[in-house]
Amino acid sequence: MEIESFELGPFATNAFLLWEHEGGDAVLLDAPLGVEETVPPYLAEKNLTLTDVYLTHGHWDHFAGLPFLEIQNIQTWLHPDDRLLVEQPELASSYVPPGLPMKPAEINNDLVHGQRLKILGQSTEIRHVPGHCPGNVLFFFPDQKTAIVGDAIFAGSIGRTDLPGGDFHTLEKAIREEIYTLPDDTILLPGHGPMTTVAQEKSSNPYVRPM
Numbered sequence: 001m002e003i004e005s006f007e008l009g010p011f012a013t014n015a016f017l018l019w020e021h022e023g024g025d026a027v028l029l030d031a032p033l034g035v036e037e038t039v040p041p042y043l044a045e046k047n048l049t050l051t052d053v054y055l056t057h058g059h060w061d062h063f064a065g066l067p068f069l070e071i072q073n074i075q076t077w078l079h080p081d082d083r084l085l086v087e088q089p090e091l092a093s094s095y096v097p098p099g100l101p102m103k104p105a106e107i108n109n110d111l112v113h114g115q116r117l118k119i120l121g122q123s124t125e126i127r128h129v130p131g132h133c134p135g136n137v138l139f140f141f142p143d144q145k146t147a148i149v150g151d152a153i154f155a156g157s158i159g160r161t162d163l164p165g166g167d168f169h170t171l172e173k174a175i176r177e178e179i180y181t182l183p184d185d186t187i188l189l190p191g192h193g194p195m196t197t198v199a200q201e202k203s204s205n206p207y208v209r210p211m
Contacts, residue, residue, distance in 0.1 A: 001018055002020075003146070004042070005189070008035055009034050010061070011032075012192060013032035013062055014189065014192060015039075016189060019046065019120065020120050024049065025048070026043060026049065027050070027119055029053075029055075030054075030150075031055070031062070031064070031065045031069060031105075032061055032065050033065045034065055040071065050074060051073075051075065052076070053066060053077070055082075055107075056138070056191060057079070057082050057136040057137070057150045058082025058084075058135055059085065059151065059163075060085075060089055062151075063105050064102075066105040067105045068103070075108050076105065076107050076108045077107070077108070077109045078111060079110065079112065082135030087104050088104065089104055091164075111137050113137070114127075119141075123142060128178070129171075129175065129179065130167075131159070131161060131167055131171020131172070131174050132158075132159030132161060133165045133166060138150060138179065145183065146187045147179070147187070149188050149189065151192065152171065152190075153179055154191075155190065155200070155201075157193075158171060158207045172207075172208050175208045176208060176211055179198065180198060180201070180208075182198050
């Protein structure tokens with residue numbers, strides 16, 4: 001499986017395009033503003049067909065490009081605790097720079113804790129990691145030794161907890177139970193900033209220390 005990252009939108013949000021080595025189907029994890037201009041040419045260049053968009057959580061900067069992604073028959077996925085944020089984005093308008101589009105997105109499928117999916121033929125585990133917002137999830141690909149984690153944790157930092165629905169103690173508990181319990185050599189791909197690893201964050205993240 002190939003993974004290509006794109007840093008997009010006013011908050012430099014990471015989107016991850018995944019596809020099989022031999023081409024064909026592709027999926028997108030998170031859809032920031034700008035993905036509608038960046039991803040379709042890339043798909044055409046690689047002769048790929050986008051089938052699904054998976055959202056790590058419902059904050060505006062992670063889904064704002066989805067309503068403008070004019071590709072037919074895409075399935076969309078999100079944890080139900082964040083559905084309202086996507087269906088009524090105006091609820092977060094005070095946290096979005098003025099003048100940017102606040103268009104709702106349609107969600108077809110739920111992501112829930114413990115769910116096992118086949119994404120591009122790869123076994124994928126969904127883990128619920130709330131605290132930054134109610135519905136943040138991570139996608140763990142054990143065969144790739146990789147987890148795409150949304151805004152739960154960053155290299156040397158964690159997601160902010162001062163937005164509506166955020167709570168530091170909830171996030172701290174979720175990171176310890178759902179991220180620090182992944183294998184130490186797991187690569188973490190966060191919603192902002194560079195990649196890191198479970199071992200690196202367990203040893204040096206100043207905000208959440210292992211128990």
